[in-house]
Amino acid sequence: MGAQDLLEGLKQAVVEGDEDAAASFAEQAIGAELAPLEIIKGAINPAMDDVGQAFEDGEAFLPELILAGDAARAALDYIIPSISADDLEGSVQGTVVIGTIFGDAHDIGKNIVSAILAAHGIKIVDLGINVPPKAYIEAALKEEADIIAISSLITTSLPYHREVINTLRDRGEREKFFVIVGGGPVTPEWTAEIGADGYGRDARDAAVVCQQLLAGRAEGKTAPLPEPVTVGALEHG
Amino acid sequence: MKTTVARDPVTVTIDTEGPFTIIGEKINPTGRKKLQAAIKEKNYDYVVSLAVAQVEAGAEILDVNVGVPGIDEVATIKDVIGVVADAVDVPLCIDSPSHEAVAAALSVCPGRPLVNSVNGEETSMQAILPLVKEYDVPVIGLTLDEDGIPEDGPARFAVARKIIERADSLGIPIENIIIDPLVLTVGADSNAARVTLDTIGLVTEEYGVNINLGASNVSFGLPDRHTLNQAFLGLGMGAGASCAITDAAKLAPTIKAADLLRGRDPHGMRYIKYYRAHSPKDDG
Numbered sequence: 005m006g007a008q009d010l011l012e013g014l015k016q017a018v019v020e021g022d023e024d025a026a027a028s029f030a031e032q033a034i035g036a037e038l039a040p041l042e043i044i045k046g047a048i049n050p051a052m053d054d055v056g057q058a059f060e061d062g063e064a065f066l067p068e069l070i071l072a073g074d075a076a077r078a079a080l081d082y083i084i085p086s087i088s089a090d091d092l093e094g095s096v097q098g099t100v101v102i103g104t105i106f107g108d109a110h111d112i113g114k115n116i117v118s119a120i121l122a123a124h125g126i127k128i129v130d131l132g133i134n135v136p137p138k139a140y141i142e143a144a145l146k147e148e149a150d151i152i153a154i155s156s157l158i159t160t161s162l163p164y165h166r167e168v169i170n171t172l173r174d175r176g177e178r179e180k181f182f183v184i185v186g187g188g189p190v191t192p193e194w195t196a197e198i199g200a201d202g203y204g205r206d207a208r209d210a211a212v213v214c215q216q217l218l219a220g221r222a223e224g225k226t227a228p229l230p231e232p233v234t235v236g237a238l239e240h241g
Numbered sequence: 242m243k244t245t246v247a248r249d250p251v252t253v254t255i256d257t258e259g260p261f262t263i264i265g266e267k268i269n270p271t272g273r274k275k276l277q278a279a280i281k282e283k284n285y286d287y288v289v290s291l292a293v294a295q296v297e298a299g300a301e302i303l304d305v306n307v308g309v310p311g312i313d314e315v316a317t318i319k320d321v322i323g324v325v326a327d328a329v330d331v332p333l334c335i336d337s338p339s340h341e342a343v344a345a346a347l348s349v350c351p352g353r354p355l356v357n358s359v360n361g362e363e364t365s366m367q368a369i370l371p372l373v374k375e376y377d378v379p380v381i382g383l384t385l386d387e388d389g390i391p392e393d394g395p396a397r398f399a400v401a402r403k404i405i406e407r408a409d410s411l412g413i414p415i416e417n418i419i420i421d422p423l424v425l426t427v428g429a430d431s432n433a434a435r436v437t438l439d440t441i442g443l444v445t446e447e448y449g450v451n452i453n454l455g456a457s458n459v460s461f462g463l464p465d466r467h468t469l470n471q472a473f474l475g476l477g478m479g480a481g482a483s484c485a486i487t488d489a490a491k492l493a494p495t496i497k498a499a500d501l502l503r504g505r506d507p508h509g510m511r512y513i514k515y516y517r518a519h520s521p522k523d524d525g
Contacts, residue, residue: 059462062464065428065462065463065464066426066428066429066461066462066463067428067429067431067462067463069462070428070429107338109385109389109390112425112426112428112429112461112462115429133389134387134389157271158271158308158338159270159271159308159309159310160308160337160338160339162310188271188272189270189271189272189308189309189310190310191277191310193311194310194311197310197311
């Protein structure tokens with residue numbers, strides 16, 4: 005099978021949420037010595053973009069998005085170990101520590117964002133739900149993360165967003181990490197008010213925000229940004 | 242078991258043996274940009290219109306939640322309770338996990354409201370249960386605790402037990418506890434509704450308390466959500482649920498139908514009355 009056929013097969017397997025086929029195509033592509041980042045860019049990213057777009061358009065549904073994320077992860081399990089330091093030169097890979105904030109047990113949105121970021125070749129450290137502000141910071145320091153991503157569905161957990169940022173500032177570590185926020189009640193205005201660095205309305209927006217922040221960091225920008233990067237605004241009433 | 246909420250002269254009885262009670266869900270700004278803006282700007286005409294429309298659509302109690310980022314929730318919930326109480330005469334359901342906001346709302350809310358909610362977390366039980374004891378009002382207990390939302394029915398039942406036993410130890414009568422077994426979307430886990438129905442069965446068998454359903458989460462991320470919401474509501478009612486915080490306009494017809502089908506509507510008069518009041522009028 006040629007390189008293009010392998011990439012096309014992998015993309016199709018991810019779109020269809022076929023974990024076994026995705027793993028098999030990924031294994032074959034690595035065996036055929038395709039560059040790992042080319043496999044991600046050529047098959048997994050476009051597959052997740054297609055499924056994400058179809059979900060937004062109401063043509064694909066949540067179980068299909070989750071299955072596609074699972075298939076992408078299965079493929080990445082074969083691809084990521086083959087990524088060498090040289091491959092990462094000049095690319096915008098990075099590490100994101102993600103979790104649903106303290107007081108909130110909702111994890112669907114956070115899981116979708118994780119799946120889509122992972123499919124973009126970003127290393128995800130998922131802290132789960134009900135995450136205390138300090139736990140984000142400790143994990144980010146330990147993992148030498150680039151970005152702390154905070155998910156919320158209920159408004160009463162929002163004050164803890166500010167606590168993450170204020171605690172970072174008090175500890176003199178605010179410049180080490182970009183902090184991004186998202187979820188049902190979160191708005192671009194809130195993002196600016198608490199001095200966070202980014203907001204995405206949905207999971208694909210979050211991926212765009214992370215890529216922009218990682219690219220910015222590669223260019224030497226540090227947190228906190230004077231104005232947050234916001235992608236997508238709440239449109240429904 | 243009967244749980245009463247009231248607003249002179251109206252008494253609403255949530256009853257495991259009676260017809261299903263509809264609690265209107267719309268006065269909750271989460272994900273509703275227009276309501277968020279209205280609450281922030283203290284433009285309460287929109288809140289009034291939501292209140293009136295829900296009562297017309299068959300809501301017997303109205304949930305009131307003012308959770309908007311960056312506002313003073315304590316002052317706002319008092320304002321909004323006052324505005325809604327002036328606009329309609331149904332009892333209210335005070336919706337906030339904050340001890341301060343619930344206390345403020347209870348101090349101004351007319352009649353006997355319902356409190357939404359307490360959960361199995363130690364901090365929540367310590368903050369909310371003494372308030373519902375002091376005001377002698379019913380409270381909705383969510384089956385989640387420090388460890389999150391349990392994955393199976395027996396584990397959710399254990400959280401319900403914890404809340405009921407703690408309430409009992411404080412002298413709160415069991416009829417003042419309404420258990421909400423929580424429902425997650427079947428879009429993410431196709432057994433999600435099954436777990437909720439199992440929990441309803443376990444709680445009903447052991448305690449016979451009233452059970453509340455949050456009836457629209459179940460369909461998130463799936464096509465034709467209304468069909469799923471209707472089917473779930475029917476199954477939940479069959480399993481023992483006695484009230485729901487839901488969209489009255491969309492789901493009251495299903496609820497009236499299920500009440501008739503399960504023998505809770507003598508001669509079908511509630512079903513017929515609802516139909517007469519809400520069916521599209523023939524202009525010819």
